[in-house]
Amino acid sequence: MDFDVAIIGAGAAGISAARSLKSQGRKVVLIEAGSRIGGRAWTNEIYGLPLDMGCGWLHSAERNPLVDLARAEGLDLVEGRTAWQDQWRDLGFSPHDRKAALEAWSEMSERMEKAPPASDRASDVLDTNGKWNAYCQSLSGYLNGAPLERLSVEDFLAYDRLATQSNWRVREGYGTLLVRSMPAVPLYASCPARKVRLTQSGVRIETVKGAIEAGGVIVTVSTSVLAKGLIEFDPEVDDHLHAAANLPLGLADKLFFDLHGAHGLETETHLLGNPANDKTGSYYIRPLGRPVLEGFFGGPGAIAIENAGILDAFTFALEELTALLGSKIRHHLKPIAASSWCHAEWIHGSYSHALPGRAGDRERLAKPVGDKLFFAGEATSRSDFSTAHGAWESGIRAAREFVQHNPQATVL
């Protein structure tokens, strides 16, 4: 036996599971398909700026375990309000309309609570011909990575009821925080796991670089990777794979512009591209005072920009921005980076949502398979799915389950 536990995937869930097991004296190995750790937490250093291509916000900060970790690492936590609901100088979206649009969203959420549809389909609580339906769809895109038609009401509410309004950032980047949290355990990077087999004494994992034997395994890969069959499992795991297919990853993507010259745009403000378009971008202006404009696209908007390709995606964003700010803004904006999470080879999407009627599949996916095979990752969280802290907590949960089932270390 090589290790007590092998962990497949070195994202937030894999790193937290590894830390937890190492601190309990277990011999751990992390197996990562990609060449870097962090998964969907990825701080990309561009022009000396730490830009988060995936997660950036420490949601529900009061109870987010990564807040304490950031403090312990001496990173610079940035508290305070977000600019998401601002519209700089009211351009293209008047205060009256903003209030009405937000009310339409709140009323829709209230209908979910008070009169959930038998279909469990979130679009069934949309106001028929509601003036702000496209706006509600664009918010669903940002929050869930998916349109309301594909969303379970029960699942949405499980998150919404427990989420708080505190959203913080770490100046050095969320991805940087995850990298700093990596414990000193062996890491096999650029080493996709291809097959996981249960054996008499534990598990055997076949990777592109050879086989690894361990007392047990924690699988933290995304639901898209599971549902696509990119790792082969024993038939006992079929139920989990079906559950994963009902918790698909939605899509969210970011485009970054360098912002230079006398553009006049103020720091920490925001523009929604077009509230009447469900594919519109949400543009965060000079986040953390940086000379950057960060565009965020979700659901159908993110699908549209990935399908269009990177050049047309930036063109679309520039068109939305010039419609609001005038054509001179083009002289101040230079495309510098874009994510493409649908095409990320070992992830295939952004964050999970449950399809209508399938909220219970998060628990199905989180269930241990016997006493050797455990699942973690954001999609296994009942109420904090789609987040880095939900993933982090799921890794700790899976580590605890492993130890409960395997009280003795096998490798001394």
Ligand SMILES: Cc1cc2nc3c(=O)[nH]c(=O)nc-3n(C[C@H](O)[C@H](O)[C@H](O)COP(=O)(O)OP(=O)(O)OC[C@H]3O[C@@H](n4cnc5c(N)ncnc54)[C@H](O)[C@@H]3O)c2cc1C
């Ligand atoms: C654009 C975007 C914005 C986001 N914004 C936020 C935010 O502001 N706040 C927030 O909390 N969350 C946000 N999220 C979500 C958050 O990033 C994720 O929920 C979280 O990082 C998922 O962590 P994980 O460990 O579950 O999965 P992952 O990060 O996907 O980790 C799984 C790892 O498994 C590896 N892997 C896959 N297949 C194999 C294999 N066969 N063998 C070995 N390794 C394999 C992958 O390479 C990956 O590194 C955002 C995500 C995106 C994409």
